Amino acid sequence: MKELKLMKGNEAFAEAVIRAGVDGYFGYPITPQSEVLEYLMAQKPYERTGMVVLQAESEVAAINMVYGGAACGKKVVTSSSSPGISLKQEGISYIAGAELPALILNVVRGGPGLGTIQPSQSDYFQSTKGGGHGDYRLIVLAPASVQEMADFAGLGFDLAFKYRTPVLILSDGVIGQMMEKVELNPQVKRRSDEEVAAECPWATTGRPKNGPRRIITSLELDSAKQEIHNMKLQAKYKEMQENEVRFETFDTEDADYLLVAYGSSARICQKAVQIARKKGIKVGLLRPITLFPYPTEAISKLASQVKGILSVEMSAGQMVEDVRLAVNGRVKVEHFGRYGGIVPTPDEVVKALETKIIGG
Amino acid sequence: MTETFDKPEIRTPENLVYSKTKVLTDNVLSYCPGCGHGTAHRLVAEVIDEMGIQNDTIGVAPVGCSVLAYNFFDIDMQQAAHGRAPALATAIKRLYPGKFVFTYQGDGDLAAIGTAETIHACNRGENIVIIFINNGIYGMTGGQMAPTTLPGMPTSTSPYGRDTHIMGNPLKMTEIVATLPGTYMVTRQAVHTPAAVRKAKKAIRMAFENQKLDKGVSFVEIVSNCNSGWKLSPVKANEWMVNNMFPFYQLGDIKMNGELVK
Amino acid sequence: MTEEIIIAGFGGQGVLSMGKILAYSGIMQDQEVAWMPSYGPEMRGGTANVTVILSDERISSPILNQFDTAIILNQQSMDKFEKAVKPGGILLYDPNGITRHPSRTDISIYRVQAAEAATAMGSAKTFNMIVLGAFLKLKPIVKMENVEKGLTKSLPARHHKSIPMNMEAVAKGLEIVEKV
Numbered sequence: 001m002k003e004l005k006l007m008k009g010n011e012a013f014a015e016a017v018i019r020a021g022v023d024g025y026f027g028y029p030i031t032p033q034s035e036v037l038e039y040l041m042a043q044k045p046y047e048r049t050g051m052v053v054l055q056a057e058s059e060v061a062a063i064n065m066v067y068g069g070a071a072c073g074k075k076v077v078t079s080s081s082s083p084g085i086s087l088k089q090e091g092i093s094y095i096a097g098a099e100l101p102a103l104i105l106n107v108v109r110g111g112p113g114l115g116t117i118q119p120s121q122s123d124y125f126q127s128t129k130g131g132g133h134g135d136y137r138l139i140v141l142a143p144a145s146v147q148e149m150a151d152f153a154g155l156g157f158d159l160a161f162k163y164r165t166p167v168l169i170l171s172d173g174v175i176g177q178m179m180e181k182v183e184l185n186p187q188v189k190r191r192s193d194e195e196v197a198a199e200c201p202w203a204t205t206g207r208p209k210n211g212p213r214r215i216i217t218s219l220e221l222d223s224a225k226q227e228i229h230n231m232k233l234q235a236k237y238k239e240m241q242e243n244e245v246r247f248e249t250f251d252t253e254d255a256d257y258l259l260v261a262y263g264s265s266a267r268i269c270q271k272a273v274q275i276a277r278k279k280g281i282k283v284g285l286l287r288p289i290t291l292f293p294y295p296t297e298a299i300s301k302l303a304s305q306v307k308g309i310l311s312v313e314m315s316a317g318q319m320v321e322d323v324r325l326a327v328n329g330r331v332k333v334e335h336f337g338r339y340g341g342i343v344p345t346p347d348e349v350v351k352a353l354e355t356k357i358i359g360g
Numbered sequence: 361m362t363e364t365f366d367k368p369e370i371r372t373p374e375n376l377v378y379s380k381t382k383v384l385t386d387n388v389l390s391y392c393p394g395c396g397h398g399t400a401h402r403l404v405a406e407v408i409d410e411m412g413i414q415n416d417t418i419g420v421a422p423v424g425c426s427v428l429a430y431n432f433f434d435i436d437m438q439q440a441a442h443g444r445a446p447a448l449a450t451a452i453k454r455l456y457p458g459k460f461v462f463t464y465q466g467d468g469d470l471a472a473i474g475t476a477e478t479i480h481a482c483n484r485g486e487n488i489v490i491i492f493i494n495n496g497i498y499g500m501t502g503g504q505m506a507p508t509t510l511p512g513m514p515t516s517t518s519p520y521g522r523d524t525h526i527m528g529n530p531l532k533m534t535e536i537v538a539t540l541p542g543t544y545m546v547t548r549q550a551v552h553t554p555a556a557v558r559k560a561k562k563a564i565r566m567a568f569e570n571q572k573l574d575k576g577v578s579f580v581e582i583v584s585n586c587n588s589g590w591k592l593s594p595v596k597a598n599e600w601m602v603n604n605m606f607p608f609y610q611l612g613d614i615k616m617n618g619e620l621v622k
Numbered sequence: 623m624t625e626e627i628i629i630a631g632f633g634g635q636g637v638l639s640m641g642k643i644l645a646y647s648g649i650m651q652d653q654e655v656a657w658m659p660s661y662g663p664e665m666r667g668g669t670a671n672v673t674v675i676l677s678d679e680r681i682s683s684p685i686l687n688q689f690d691t692a693i694i695l696n697q698q699s700m701d702k703f704e705k706a707v708k709p710g711g712i713l714l715y716d717p718n719g720i721t722r723h724p725s726r727t728d729i730s731i732y733r734v735q736a737a738e739a740a741t742a743m744g745s746a747k748t749f750n751m752i753v754l755g756a757f758l759k760l761k762p763i764v765k766m767e768n769v770e771k772g773l774t775k776s777l778p779a780r781h782h783k784s785i786p787m788n789m790e791a792v793a794k795g796l797e798i799v800e801k802v
Contacts, residue, residue: 006646006655006776024455032661052454057480061447064440064477068448071438072418074455094441117661178684179642179657181649193456204436204452206416206459215430217421217439270682345687 003184009149009175010035012182013079013105016153018045021188022103023074024052026065028084031117032173033107036079049190059084063091063104070100071216073196073203075157079105081173082123083114085131092166093132096233097218101160103153104138105169107176110314110341118341119173121263124318127170128292135230137237139167139244140291142262146180154185159244163236164202170291172314174264174343237293246289247298251277255284257357258302259349260323261312262288269312271346276353283353291319299326308332308357312349315339332357383409387431394594396584397425399551400493401432403561404464407568408435417460418452420445422474424466425499443474446481449488460571462489467508468498471533475507478533485542485576489567492534492579495586496605503589507531510608515589530608534581538614544576546615550583550606552598563613575618583609623678625763626686630671630703631695636750639776641672644754647764647772648676658684669698676763693757697721712760714799716753724802731802732760739794747784748791755795766792 014036027037037055045051056062062078069076085106095102110120127140139159141152156167197205207213220226251273261269266287276283288295308331311320317335324333336352338344383405391397408417414435421429423442430437440448445463453461470478470492497515498504505515508530512521538546545567549560560582567578583605587597613621631637638659645655656675675681692703694715707713709728718737734756740749773785
């Protein structure tokens with residue numbers, strides 16, 4: 001039986017994490033995501049499911065606790081907001097290098113530096129192109145509703161374990177702080193230590209009596225071996241690009257123009273589409289759900305149909321680069337964004353479409 | 361032409377005076393001859409062997425000379441980012457309270473970049489063992505100044521000796537963590553003489569046994585030499601250690617059974 | 623049906639919880655809802671506002687610059703949100719503490735003396751429920767039984783004994799709202 005609740009995005013994520021049978025959460029308070037840790041502590045998941053919840057001394061420690069837990073085959077998660085996610089990048093790079101499954105939530109606020117605590121989408125480059133050092137990628141899921149904040153907790157772990165890779169949920173202050181109706185999944189039982197050991201023979205759960213010891217490391221001093229390891233990672237990323245692209249479209253069938261937006265910007269753009277269509281402008285919306293792998297092919301196809309594309313983000317223009325790569329010069333692509341914690345209104349988006357794409 | 365020294369005819373049980381513990385692998389240690397790491401590894405491995413916990417122990421290797429510790433211990437091991445071993449160990453132990461969990465860290469790792477992780481793991485009273493090798497220098501990167509470098513001691517980044525006015529003072533992490541309520545046992549040992557080795561092994565054994573009590577961190581510092589970093593022969597390095605390191609880093613138990621000693 | 627509402631006032635007036643009860647009432651009658659607060663330091667005793675949307679369809683943007691109804695409970699919010707009401711929309715306010723009253727002629731303006739009535743009822747805490755009652759008189763978008771269910775869902779169990787008093791306050795609001 002599914003259960004209906006009115007919850008904040010952050011709370012829905014926390015509740016979904018408990019219900020997904022997660023073994024450990026390690027975090028540190030930062031606005032606008034502190035509700036995740038607060039909710040978990042209030043819920044006493046250590047009594048409900050036996051889940052470990054720990055407030056670490058820093059984001060750096062928290063992500064390394066995630067490394068330690070993930071290396072034992074456990075389902076572990078951390079959450080933070082932009083400045084804290086910057087601190088976690090070292091650990092994320094190690095987790096990617098050591099091929100560990102882990103889930104990370106970023107409830108993005110405006111930067112750079114301490115910036116603002118208001119919503120932003122200015123961590124797109126950090127999430128999809130780099131972040132930490134080295135040649136690695138994260139699977140990046142961009143929820144656009146409270147429901148998806150809950151759903152992506154489970155999906156995130158499925159993908160993390162399928163590919164033995166860190167998965168990032170790239171949310172923002174709007175989705176984290178907003179309350180919506182959410183349908184929660186029933187409680188999944190946490191895996192027993194025996195089940196973990198059977199499912200994750202690579203995990204350091206204590207050296208098997210009849211088998212070699214397990215080592216979790218991202219170090220390889222022999223460059224030839226490191227190159228082979230990196231090729232293996234790249235092959236994995238290619239597989240993700242082939243199998244894991246997720247997106248949705250609104251009103252694109254007859255569209256002359258296209259908006260591309262993710263997360264809360266996609267919500268704003270849905271309204272902008274309604275407003276523009278009332279004015280007689282045939283516009284559609286493509287909403288990437290995965291930012292890596294990116295829906296390059298879907299955008300490329302729509303580029304053959306429309307006269308112009310507006311990429312809408314709460315940043316100075318980051319995702320627009322991926323839209324341009326997909327379009328490859330065939331139609332005009334422009335960026336519209338408000339940033340520094342300002343959330344654009346649907347009317348502003350329509351106006352930008354009119355001035356930058358239709359009239360421009 | 362290399363001559364083999366293997367003489368199977370004299371390698372007989374009655375002649376056997378030394379054997380490697382099975383908890384160490386056959387990999388050749390990457391440590392310099394005369395370095396204390398090899399002995400410290402052996403002691404930890406012997407304790408694991410003697411306690412029969414090879415299949416129930418998870419170790420965490422640091423960054424530094426012992427970054428490759430996972431190649432030498434025949435147990436499940438994780439390699440941590442620089443300084444973060446106590447954070448990894450925290451999660452491992454909390455997720456597997458029945459396992460024996462230890463970190464093995466040098467002074468740059470534990471007392472500089474990992475200060476926060478060390479202090480907070482100790483303050484939370486994580487039920488883990490921390491083995492801390494202090495040789496007063498960054499060995500692996502080529503002999504730079506460490507947080508534990510003695511006043512006046514030359515290193516590659518304090519070539520005229522550590523000037524405490526400019527470079528600050530050496531940090532006694534062991535004394536600091538002993539003051540925290542989360543540490544149950546804190547001791548400082550050495551492995552430069554047979555007597556010291558025997559004492560150090562006892563301390564490591566007690567530290568691992570303590571994990572059964574669930575009373576907090578057992579913290580074993582081992583003051584060691586770094587002959588290549590100190591630019592001394594192994595013998596001279598041990599002499600220098602006795603004359604210079606020990607007066608500052610005094611050997612002995614600092615906290616036992618949760619109580620400060622003396 | 624889609625109703626887009628902004629509720630704005632001082633922190634401590636129960637702005638956010640009123641929005642939450644309204645949203646929960648919507649859920650009780652199978653509607654889609656969104657509740658989007660302002661957050662941050664301004665919440666510490668300054669102004670607080672929340673956008674509440676109830677709809678029979680999937681809700682698009684939770685961020686709006688135009689509203690069907692603005693419920694305004696202090697002067698700063700009047701200055702900010704009077705202009706955000708859609709032409710033909712509703713502005714509901716409590717005149718207590720308002721120095722510049724709304725002046726638009728293309729919207730319907732109502733007032734509710736909620737602060738006064740709450741004091742008369744002997745419980746300042748019922749203030750926001752009186753305002754909610756006034757709103758529901760103007761826009762009966764949720765049934766009273768669903769408001770009661772919404773209250774039950776949104777209040778922690780230890781506060782359930784105050785539900786009858788809250789429903790009384792809602793009834794009071796229905797009664798005392800007046801057109802300007």
